[in-house]
Amino acid sequence: MTEPILPPLKPIPIKDRVSIIFLEKGQLDVLDSAFVVIDKNGVRTHIPVGGVACLMLEPGTRVSHAAVTLASRVGCLLVWIGEAGVRLYASGQPGGARADRLLYQAKLALDDDARLKVVRKMYAMRFKENPPERRSVEQLRGIEGVRVRKMYELLAKQYGVEWKARNYDHTEWKSGDVPNRCLSSATACLYGICEAAILAAGYAPAIGFVHTGKPQSFVYDIADIFKFDTVVPVAFRIAAKNPKDPERDVRLACRDAFRQARVLHRIIPSIEQILSAGGIERPKAHEEAVPIAIPNKEELGDAGHRG
Numbered sequence: 001m002t003e004p005i006l007p008p009l010k011p012i013p014i015k016d017r018v019s020i021i022f023l024e025k026g027q028l029d030v031l032d033s034a035f036v037v038i039d040k041n042g043v044r045t046h047i048p049v050g051g052v053a054c055l056m057l058e059p060g061t062r063v064s065h066a067a068v069t070l071a072s073r074v075g076c077l078l079v080w081i082g083e084a085g086v087r088l089y090a091s092g093q094p095g096g097a098r099a100d101r102l103l104y105q106a107k108l109a110l111d112d113d114a115r116l117k118v119v120r121k122m123y124a125m126r127f128k129e130n131p132p133e134r135r136s137v138e139q140l141r142g143i144e145g146v147r148v149r150k151m152y153e154l155l156a157k158q159y160g161v162e163w164k165a166r167n168y169d170h171t172e173w174k175s176g177d178v179p180n181r182c183l184s185s186a187t188a189c190l191y192g193i194c195e196a197a198i199l200a201a202g203y204a205p206a207i208g209f210v211h212t213g214k215p216q217s218f219v220y221d222i223a224d225i226f227k228f229d230t231v232v233p234v235a236f237r238i239a240a241k242n243p244k245d246p247e248r249d250v251r252l253a254c255r256d257a258f259r260q261a262r263v264l265h266r267i268i269p270s271i272e273q274i275l276s277a278g279g280i281e282r283p284k285a286h287e288e289a290v291p292i293a294i295p296n297k298e299e300l301g302d303a304g305h306r307g
Contacts, residue, residue, distance in 0.1 A: 011050065011074050011075045014053055014075075014196070014200045014267075014268065015264050015265040016264075017052055017053045017264060018051055018053065018255075019054070019189075019258040019259065019264055020053065020054045020055075020189055020192050020193055020255060021052055021055050022058060022251055023047075023056070023058065023061050024058035024059065024060050025039065025058075026039050026040075026060070026061060027061070027063070028055075028057075028061065028064060029064040030064065030067055030069075030070050034046050035047050035048075035049040035067060035071070049070060049071055049076045050074035052076050053076070053077065053196040053197070054076070054077045054078075054079060054193055054195070054196040055076060055077070055079070056081050056188075056189075056192055057078060057079065057081065058082075061080075063078070072092065077091060077092055077196040078092045081188065091195060091205075098202030098203075098285065099285075100202075100282070100283050100284065100285045101203050102203065102207075103283055104275065104280070105203050105204060105207050106207055107280055108275060109207050109208070111278070111280065113279075114280050115137060115209055115278070116136070116137055117278050117279055118274055118277055118278045119140055120277070122209065122224070122225060122274055123144065125225050125273075125274065126225050126228075127147065131143070137209075137210070140210075141210055144224075149166070151228055152232075155236045156236060159236040159237055159239070161179050162177075162179070164177070166183065167180060178246055179235070179236065182235035182239040182250050183232065183235045183239075185251060185254075186234055186250050186254055187227065187231060187232075189231060189250075189251060189254040189255070189258075190223045190227060190230065190231045190254070191219050193258065194219050194222045194223045194226075194267060197267035197271070198218055198222065198271065200268065201268045201271055201272075203218065208220065208221045210224070222267065222270070222274075225270060226263055226266075230258065230261050230263060234250065234253045238250050238253055
């Protein structure tokens, strides 16, 4: 008996999805054609996986093959993380990357002049002003570090939070102070949706420009552009309340901040704008290239395109 032919899926564009959902202590599976998480008592909770950009799977979560398959088909990124999201162990890549986008990104990163132009564009978008002239990538990175530390101090003063320094030990999570725990949880949320968007656009999370040498270098590059407009103020606002469960409060507040700031609408267009600053023409897709996994009738590079 042959299996019934399933109708083609029509994935929801990234920009129209819920940003992020955290799951812990349950089993993800597909039952009765529904994507569900089952708790220890057998209670099912339906998750609209096709309308979510990223599922963050915390310790205690098990995933069936059917669940991974469905998440991949609808373009939902699965990320396996540590407690409170402070460590990333593995992530999926729904749909696969686009060779033309990867070659374009790598060419920009390998060309010193193009890379500097990209880094300068990132600086301008992050700080809303042009960077100093005649500075190398390393010098701009140092200038950014000084400005970021000062911004932490100013936000801490604004929200009345005692601030020492950005410091935490991911092996002893509870040993960190509340402001650092809030910041780590907040940035983990942002990293998740940025990685989902980068993969959706067909690029590689590892090929960065300011950050290099790490599996999520480009994720950190893109997240830095949105960090101080979204999650960092949220983290300090929550820390000022000294909550019993700061991680949970931060996640809920970040989800609201992402929606209010329309972050999912902005990430992919920002990526295209940043890379185009390198001055290198993007190669055309090969005639035998696999079509994009999430079609979108809008112009190329708009949110929702993914290789």
